[in-house]
Structure formats: C-alpha cells, structure tokens
Amino acid sequence: WLKPAALCHSSSESQLPCPVLIPMVRGLAPFVHAFAWPLLIAGAPGRNEDIGIACGRAPHVADGSSMLQLQRARGEAGSGESRDDRRPPSGGSDLDLSILLDEHSEACHTVYLTNVFTTRPDPQGKRKGVPDFTYFERYYRSILSLPTGRASAVILYDSLPEDLVRNYSTGDDVLSFRKVDISKLDPLMGLNDLRFLVFEEEVKKHPEWSTIFMTDIRDVLAIHNPCMFVKRHPEKIFVGSQPNSLKPYWVAAKQFGRAGGKYLAWYTAQPDDAVPELNAGLIGGRRPVVLKVLSKIIEVLLDPETTGRKERTNVTINMPAVNYGIYTNFGMKMIVTGRPLHSEFRGYENRTDVYFWHK
Numbered sequence: 485w486l487k488p489a490a491l492c493h494s495s496s497e498s499q500l501p502c503p504v505l506i507p508m509v510r511g512l513a514p515f516v517h518a519f520a521w522p523l524l525i526a527g528a529p530g531r532n533e534d535i536g537i538a539c540g541r542a543p544h545v546a547d548g549s550s551m552l553q554l555q556r557a558r559g560e561a562g563s564g565e566s567r568d569d570r571r572p573p574s575g576g577s578d579l580d581l582s583i584l585l586d587e588h589s590e591a592c593h594t595v596y597l598t599n600v601f602t603t604r605p606d607p608q609g610k611r612k613g614v615p616d617f618t619y620f621e622r623y624y625r626s627i628l629s630l631p632t633g634r635a636s637a638v639i640l641y642d643s644l645p646e647d648l649v650r651n652y653s654t655g656d657d658v659l660s661f662r663k664v665d666i667s668k669l670d671p672l673m674g675l676n677d678l679r680f681l682v683f684e685e686e687v688k689k690h691p692e693w694s695t696i697f698m699t700d701i702r703d704v705l706a707i708h709n710p711c712m713f714v715k716r717h718p719e720k721i722f723v724g725s726q727p728n729s730l731k732p733y734w735v736a737a738k739q740f741g742r743a744g745g746k747y748l749a750w751y752t753a754q755p756d757d758a759v760p761e762l763n764a765g766l767i768g769g770r771r772p773v774v775l776k777v778l779s780k781i782i783e784v785l786l787d788p789e790t791t792g793r794k795e796r797t798n799v800t801i802n803m804p805a806v807n808y809g810i811y812t813n814f815g816m817k818m819i820v821t822g823r824p825l826h827s828e829f830r831g832y833e834n835r836t837d838v839y840f841w842h843k
Contacts, residue, residue: 587630593695594768596699615644627659635658635711636657674798676802695714696771697767720773723821724826730762744791745790777813785801
C-alpha cells in the first residue's frame with residue numbers, strides 16, 4: 485500500500501476498498517510524506533513511467549531575475565547534456581530537507597483549488613468523454629501525501645458521476661468536490677478562461693482561506709505544502725513559468741494576436757528575452773494577492789475590446805490575460821517563479837526540492 489499503484493483504484497495490487505484504504509493512508513500520511521514520498525516520486529526501476537518524469541535542471545527565478553539569469557541558472561550554455569543522459573538524484577538536498585522541516589514547523593494551511601469541467605469541449609483535447617478516476621489520479625495521490633491537517637484540495641466540477649464524487653471524497657475535507665454551474669457564463673468562453681471566474685467566486689465564498697493555489701489538475705502535482713514559503717513573502721504572487729521567454733516566442737505572439745488591441749500592442753512593445761512566459765496552470769499566494777490577480781486576469785478575459793469579443797468567436801486568451809494582468813500590475817520584483825516553487829515546465833524532472841511538480 486505504500487506503492488503508488490496500491491492507492492485506491494482498480495489495480496490488482498490493491499484488494500482493499502476505498503472506504504478502508506483512504507483512512508489507512510491518511511493516518512500514515514506524515515510517515516509517507518517525510519520518508520516514503522521521495523522514493524515514491526522517484527520510483528523503483530520500471531516505475532518512473534507512472535509519473536513520466538526524468539531528472540534534469542530547473543530554473544531558480546524569483547524577485548526580478550532576467551531571462552539571461554534564467555538561462556544561466558539552468559546551465560544551458562555549453563551543457564551538451566541530452567535528456568537521455570539525465571539520471572534521478574542519488575539523495576536529498578539541503579533545500580529538500582529545509583522544505584520538509586518547514587512543512588512540520590507550525591500549522592500553516594494551504595487550499596489547493598482545481599477544476600474538472602465536462603459540459604463544454606476540452607480546448608486541449610486531453611479529455612475524451614466523461615473522465616474517470618484515472619483522469620486526476622496522480623493529482624489525487626499527491627494531495628493525500630501532504631501532512632495531515634495542513635492542506636486541503638477542492639475540485640470544482642460541473643458534471644461528474646455521483647459514485648466518483650462519493651468514492652473519492654475523503655470525508656475529512658482533505659479532498660472534496662464542489663459542484664458549480666458554468667451554464668450561466670458566456671458560452672463563447674473556453675474552459676481555460678472561464679475557470680478563473682469560477683475560482684474567484686469560490687475564493688470569495690471562503691474568507692477563512694488564507695493561502696490559496698489554483699492549479700491544473702492534469703499537469704501539476706503537490707510535492708510539499710508551500711504555506712510557510714508564501715507566509716515569508718505575503719505581498720508576492722507565486723506563479724508558474726515556462727523555459728522560454730515571453731518574447732520572442734511564436735506561440736505567445738499568436739495568442740496575443742488573438743487578444744488584439746492594447747494587449748497585442750503591449751506584447752509588441754516588450755523587449756526580447758526580458759521576462760519568462762508565465763503559465764496559467766499554477767497561480768497562488770495569500771488571499772488578498774490572489775483576489776487581486778484574479779480580478780486583473782478576469783478584467784482582460786471580459787474586456788469587450790478584445791478581438792474575440794468583438795467578433796463573437798470562441799477565442800481562448802487566458803495566457804495573454806495571465807501575463808498581461810500580472811506583469812502590468814505586479815512587475816517582476818513581486819513575482820516568485822521557478823525553483824523552489826516548481827520544477828521546470830515540461831522538463832519532466834524527478835525532484836523533491838520543489839513545492840510543485842509541473843509536467
């Protein structure tokens with residue numbers, strides 16, 4: 485039951501039903517998290533494919549680092565190292581231990597907010613039909629590995645099978661499902677855009693949530709509770725980023741082109757290689773900061789002057805909304821991104837010295 489395959493799902497390795505297995509795992513969570521999680525995430529030979537990770541470099545970008553510093557932090561210049569040459573680390577690091585001790589130093593609670601929406605098309609084609617447990621299984625396991633009583637996850641959904649919601653709600657609010665109505669929102673809004681409106685509504689309902697992270701459910705795993713990390717920088721926004729610079733990058737240029745107007749003009753005016761592209765799949769911080777960020781992102785998404793709204797077409801612009809909203813209202817000095825917040829996006833790294841694993 486310590487192996488990932490044996491947590492509550494249909495594997496032949498697990499013969500215990502969910503109602504029996506979940507309390508067992510929850511009761512042993514502090515042990516699993518402090519001692520077994522680094523082994524689980526690394527995996528024995530032949531297990532790494534379960535998570536699809538390989539060891540590699542990751543950026544350490546925070547508090548105003550430039551893209552040149554970002555590249556140097558990765559050691560990209562003259563490295564010559566291919567992904568096939570990478571190997572899992574042989575042991576923990578001082579940073580890894582520091583993060584573990586941080587988690588157990590005092591009670592500091594983080595709420596993880598994510599979503600599974602099924603009544604509108606998936607813009608990235610990751611979901612085929614109504615999802616089952618395997619759709620969010622890795623995310624589910626990662627939440628259960630965090631220290632008991634110091635983290636909880638809320639999965640917002642519009643239409644999921646009742647037995648799935650019942651079987652995988654932990655009963656102690658560590659992981660819960662909450663149904664929301666997205667039919668009232670603009671039918672032209674894509675799922676990746678409208679989630680921010682739903683997130684804002686949910687956060688406003690819960691003034692007791694002090695530290696909040698909004699994440700993708702498919703691409704992000706919770707490795708450690710970031711509450712103490714955030715508590716030391718309460719005024720800053722914690723957000724994922726990608727290895728590429730925001731400009732020049734053809735994907736970003738195309739997406740800002742879809743937004744049009746002042747957003748495209750702002751992007752065009754940015755100097756090359758000045759800042760990294762921020763990722764909409766990982767955003768968090770203290771409650772006041774999160775609410776401010778959400779308001780600025782939504783302001784862009786609902787702007788009647790964007791190209792999509794003028795033409796009444798279904799255009800997804802959450803990426804320009806996140807980058808424009810955060811950079812113009814916070815600036816790089818107020819942004820925390822890269823290590824130790826998260827692993828390198830699409831680096832498929834095998835590491836435990838970060839708070840989030842991001843693809």
